Amino acid sequence: MKGNFCRLLSVLLCIGCFTVSAVAENLAYTVSGIIYGGSAPLPEASIIIVDSLTLSPIKSVTSDSKGYYSGTVEKGKYNLEITPPTDSEHAVSYVNGIEVSNSNVIQNIVLTKDSTSSTTITGYVKTELGTAAHNMRVIIDSGENFGSGLTDLSGKYFVTLISENSMPAGTVFNANVSSPAAQQTAEIPIKVEWSISNILFHAPLNSLSLPVIVLPHFPVLRGRTTDHTGMPVGGVRVKTAPRTYSWSNEGITYNYESDMGDDTVTSDEKGYYSITLLPNPSYEIQIISPSGMSHENRVYSGVAIFSDVSMDLALNPSKQ
Numbered sequence: 001m002k003g004n005f006c007r008l009l010s011v012l013l014c015i016g017c018f019t020v021s022a023v024a025e026n027l028a029y030t031v032s033g034i035i036y037g038g039s040a041p042l043p044e045a046s047i048i049i050v051d052s053l054t055l056s057p058i059k060s061v062t063s064d065s066k067g068y069y070s071g072t073v074e075k076g077k078y079n080l081e082i083t084p085p086t087d088s089e090h091a092v093s094y095v096n097g098i099e100v101s102n103s104n105v106i107q108n109i110v111l112t113k114d115s116t117s118s119t120t121i122t123g124y125v126k127t128e129l130g131t132a133a134h135n136m137r138v139i140i141d142s143g144e145n146f147g148s149g150l151t152d153l154s155g156k157y158f159v160t161l162i163s164e165n166s167m168p169a170g171t172v173f174n175a176n177v178s179s180p181a182a183q184q185t186a187e188i189p190i191k192v193e194w195s196i197s198n199i200l201f202h203a204p205l206n207s208l209s210l211p212v213i214v215l216p217h218f219p220v221l222r223g224r225t226t227d228h229t230g231m232p233v234g235g236v237r238v239k240t241a242p243r244t245y246s247w248s249n250e251g252i253t254y255n256y257e258s259d260m261g262d263d264t265v266t267s268d269e270k271g272y273y274s275i276t277l278l279p280n281p282s283y284e285i286q287i288i289s290p291s292g293m294s295h296e297n298r299v300y301s302g303v304a305i306f307s308d309v310s311m312d313l314a315l316n317p318s319k320q
Helices: 002-025
Strands: 029-037 046-051 057-062 068-073 076-083 093-100 109-111 117-127 137-141 146-150 156-163 171-178 195-203 213-215 220-226 237-241 244-249 252-257 264-266 272-276 280-288 298-305
Touching: 029 076, 029 093, 046 068, 046 146, 057 068, 076 109, 093 109, 117 137, 137 156, 171 213, 237 272, 244 280, 264 272
Parallel strands: 029 109, 117 213
Antiparallel strands: 029 068, 046 057, 046 076, 076 093, 117 156, 137 146, 137 171, 146 156, 171 195, 195 252, 220 272, 237 264, 237 280, 244 252, 280 298
């Protein structure tokens, strides 16, 4: 009896060890410290923690009244982008290659005074329905000057551009907006990262509020795959192209680009399929018959898709 009890106790201890080990593997750590503006702590500085491998933003935090900041991360290597408050005389700073292994990391950062000219650009990213797009990464580039930031809960972003000389009125900017870390969100209902690029506008620098960047409606193409008689056929690959779309509105040129692999889905056993797309006036839709089936592939060309569309796709009959 005593021997059985000892064996049971040993098993329970082993299970406990494995549990503690598994929990330890998933422990989160903090990157924290104090932001200084020269020799004094600097409150209201924005700190973006970026994955150094993917360059995707992990989270954004703000220094408190004592300059202290803290962000929770998992094991990995990270970069920090530190942007001082808009009324600060200090320059944007970058710290790269912070390695988080088995302990918390303390990283104090001293911002130096900015001897160059800076321009803070603000704007909003919203959906076509006016809903704020939160946590979007916005990069502003004027060709010679570059800055980035994340949108807040209202969809607003602040991006500071640094230049050796003042940028003249009429400078043409290019803005890139991307989803956070390839996540699927309500505003971005596709499964991997996409971006909006080349949003051009001539902005006089006495007006730093830019036009609202509008995310498109992402239409859904759905229906059934069938044979030429209308009978459902499952296992059919549905492939769409292109993955880009351009349009202009109020002087801004929008170029949307999806990064969804080959934009291919496969219909289920009853022939049903569904795929989320970018709006485009001329899609090419290719349907590919399952191997071993007596059907031929088919291509539909010039299909305009701006809103949700229900469309059955019929394979061609066999040529034999």
